[in-house]
Amino acid sequence: xxxxxxxxxxxxxxLICLGLIFILPLLWMxxxxxxxxxxxALKIPEKYTLKNYxxxxxxxxxxxxxxxxxxxxxGQSIIVVIVSILAAYPLSRYKPSYKKSFLYTIxxxxxxxxxxxxxxxFQMFLLFNxxxxxxxxxxxxxxxxxxxxxxxxxxxxDSVPIELEESAWIDGASVWGGIRRVIAPLMLPGTFTVLIxxxxxxxxxxxxxxxxxxxxxxxxASVTIFQFFGxxxxxxxxxxxxxxxxxxxxxxILYYLSQRYMSKGFSLGGATKG
Amino acid sequence: xxxxxxxxxxxxxxDNTKSSIFLSPALILxxxxxxxxxxxxxxxxxxxxxxxxxQAQNIKFVGFDNFIQMFNDAQLYNSIGxxxxxxxxxxxxGQCLLGFLIAFLMKGKNAAFRRAIGITxxxxxxxxxxxxxxxxxxxxxxxxxxxxxxxxxSGIEPIAFLFEYPMVSVVLANIWRGTAFSMxxxxxxxxxxxxxxxxxxxxxxxxxWRIVRNITIPIVKGTITTNLMLVTLxxxxxxxxIYAMTGGGPGNATMTLPVYMYQQAFVSYQLGYGTAISLVxxxxxxxxxxxxxxxxxxKV
Numbered sequence: 001x002x003x004x005x006x007x008x009x010x011x012x013x014x015l016i017c018l019g020l021i022f023i024l025p026l027l028w029m030x031x032x033x034x035x036x037x038x039x040x041a042l043k044i045p046e047k048y049t050l051k052n053y054x055x056x057x058x059x060x061x062x063x064x065x066x067x068x069x070x071x072x073x074x075g076q077s078i079i080v081v082i083v084s085i086l087a088a089y090p091l092s093r094y095k096p097s098y099k100k101s102f103l104y105t106i107x108x109x110x111x112x113x114x115x116x117x118x119x120x121x122f123q124m125f126l127l128f129n130x131x132x133x134x135x136x137x138x139x140x141x142x143x144x145x146x147x148x149x150x151x152x153x154x155x156x157x158d159s160v161p162i163e164l165e166e167s168a169w170i171d172g173a174s175v176w177g178g179i180r181r182v183i184a185p186l187m188l189p190g191t192f193t194v195l196i197x198x199x200x201x202x203x204x205x206x207x208x209x210x211x212x213x214x215x216x217x218x219x220x221a222s223v224t225i226f227q228f229f230g231x232x233x234x235x236x237x238x239x240x241x242x243x244x245x246x247x248x249x250x251x252x253i254l255y256y257l258s259q260r261y262m263s264k265g266f267s268l269g270g271a272t273k274g
Numbered sequence: 275x276x277x278x279x280x281x282x283x284x285x286x287x288x289d290n291t292k293s294s295i296f297l298s299p300a301l302i303l304x305x306x307x308x309x310x311x312x313x314x315x316x317x318x319x320x321x322x323x324x325x326x327x328x329q330a331q332n333i334k335f336v337g338f339d340n341f342i343q344m345f346n347d348a349q350l351y352n353s354i355g356x357x358x359x360x361x362x363x364x365x366x367x368g369q370c371l372l373g374f375l376i377a378f379l380m381k382g383k384n385a386a387f388r389r390a391i392g393i394t395x396x397x398x399x400x401x402x403x404x405x406x407x408x409x410x411x412x413x414x415x416x417x418x419x420x421x422x423x424x425x426x427x428s429g430i431e432p433i434a435f436l437f438e439y440p441m442v443s444v445v446l447a448n449i450w451r452g453t454a455f456s457m458x459x460x461x462x463x464x465x466x467x468x469x470x471x472x473x474x475x476x477x478x479x480x481x482x483w484r485i486v487r488n489i490t491i492p493i494v495k496g497t498i499t500t501n502l503m504l505v506t507l508x509x510x511x512x513x514x515x516i517y518a519m520t521g522g523g524p525g526n527a528t529m530t531l532p533v534y535m536y537q538q539a540f541v542s543y544q545l546g547y548g549t550a551i552s553l554v555x556x557x558x559x560x561x562x563x564x565x566x567x568x569x570x571x572x573k574v
Contacts, residue, residue, distance in 0.1 A: 011379045011383070012383070015376065015379050015380065015387075016391075018372075018376060018395075019391045019394045019395070020394075021450075022394040022395050022397070022453075024413065024419055024420075025398075025410060025419070026397055026398065026401065026409060028409065028412060029405070029408075029409050040412050040416075040417040041417055041419045041421070041422040042419040042422075082299075083303060086296045086299055086300065087297050087299070087300035089296050090292060090293035090297060091297075094289040094293045095289050096289050096292075097289075097290055098290070102297075104567070107567060108560075109304075109308065111504070111507045111559065111562070111566060112312075112507075112556060112559050112563060113507060113508075113510045113511030113532075113555055114511065115511035115512075115513050115532045116511065116535070117308075117311040117312060117556070119315070119318070119535065119539045119545055119552050120311045120314035120315045120318050120552065121314075122539070122540075122545070123314065123318060123549075124310065124311060139303065139306075140307045143307030143308045144307065144308060146304060146308070147308075150300060175292075200400075204402035204404070206514045206518075207513050211540065222402065225405070226404055226518065229404075229408055229518070237412065240408060244405045244409070247402060247405060248400075248405050251400055251401075251402060255396075255400045
């Protein structure tokens with residue numbers, strides 16, 4: 001649309017101001033993490049240092065919490081990807097009589113605020129002696145991220161033409177052979193999207209491990225960073241910032257990698273299809 | 275001829291049987307870790323379940339006691355009010371409106387410029403929630419970036435935002451964190467509007483405001499509804515951000531339902547009552563969710 005020159009300038013100014021507001025809180029984190037005398041406000045460091053990062057990386061309990069985080073989020077993502085591919089296959093290829101009601105239920109579950117079930121889940125974990133068991137936490141978080149993953153995966157699978165699979169069947173392939181040799185390779189972008197989406201969601205999940213894990217030595221990074229904030233956050237800004245950068249880095253990198261796949265499965269249009 | 279996969283047994287399985295085999299792992303996981311807790315939510319909300327003390331051993335059904343307690347619980351009403359305020363201002367008025375504004379202003383601008391602005395907004399969205407909490411505690415702190423800017427510009431004394439305006443603080447932080455989602459949704463929708471449509475209206479001498487109101491908004495109406503619903507549901511369950519920034523305080527100024535639920539269940543150890551609060555959150559969420567599916571007439 002043709003718009004006036006003044007209007008165009010105003011648009012740019014408004015956007016630049018908004019961009020600045022959006023970047024300031026994060027910029028503080030980045031700068032403070034390499035400042036030898038970081039304070040609460042954003043300032044140009046007098047002396048640049050990697051000491052803050054060294055401080056975080058030399059703490060074995062923090063390193064351990066990162067490894068636990070990778071284990072929990074990685075395990076959860078792998079379970080979710082495998083189970084959601086299996087579930088998406090019949091929903092995309094067969095016509096079971098319960099297909100419609102199943103999909104509506106899945107869609108309904110995707111939008112429930114999962115924060116709300118943590119209290120009964122905790123009780124269930126107490127009952128079965130699951131508290132502090134990492135595998136149980138992993139399965140629970142996998143269960144909660146499954147509805148959305150199945151929904152995305154089904155939409156991706158719908159876009160793989162069935163004819164390709166049929167030609168594999170003519171060549172003598174079984175259902176499994178068809179999935180392995182035809183569907184899986186074509187679904188790679190979709191699978192990565194679901195994997196990355198689940199992983200980032202899980203990596204950032206603070207509430208679930210905070211409640212369901214009680215031994216300090218089993219806490220993932222999302223919880224240790226919170227404890228670090230509580231203990232030293234208002235004293236040692238530099239290390240808090242460095243910890244935050246290190247903790248955020250994996251999801252930022254994954255987001256960057258996934259960007260070209262993400263738009264397909266993630267757009268609102270893709271989720272609702274008209 | 276119908277093409278079928280090569281099965282070792284020639285026996286034909288029905289679609290239902292085959293589907294059930296594929297779906298079974300998902301069903302088992304969903305059943306144990308999703309539906310059971312939801313059913314337990316309903317059951318436990320009728321019990322006197324507590325985490326410690328004598329009540330911990332013998333769980334008793336207390337009928338509607340928790341709900342009667344809820345009706346007389348001033349803090350619960352306060353929390354429902356806070357939650358609605360938080361959702362209204364941070365999700366509906368904040369994220370959706372600001373997301374639309376950014377997407378709208380970006381339309382037709384230089385690609386590199388759009389990208390630069392887009393990255394700053396998306397960076398906030400990609401950052402883990404707990405880190406957003408810390409960044410904003412520092413940003414709004416007495417000696418934080420915002421106060422140093424305000425002092426430099428106007429010379430007034432630093433403002434203790436988190437103590438004097440706690441609700442405004444968490445609302446701002448949540449807008450900051452979530453706007454990217456709405457922005458991306460609206461960008462996709464606005465980019466789909468053909469330029470000719472708006473150009474034709476300009477030719478006819480329509481004012482800017484009329485074009486936005488009568489052409490742009492009706493075209494992206496579907497995206498607006500979807501986005502509103504999704505953002506509302508996401509915001510309803512926000513716990514981490516508020517917990518990290520204010521812990522529900524000062525006083526109970528930012529005690530939204532999720533924070534109140536946490537406090538009752540894990541600080542006061544009243545699991546039964548905490549579960550009853552969960553049920554309130556779930557019901558509000560379920561209502562929104564049904565409304566959402568209804569509005570969009572989703573095809574499956």
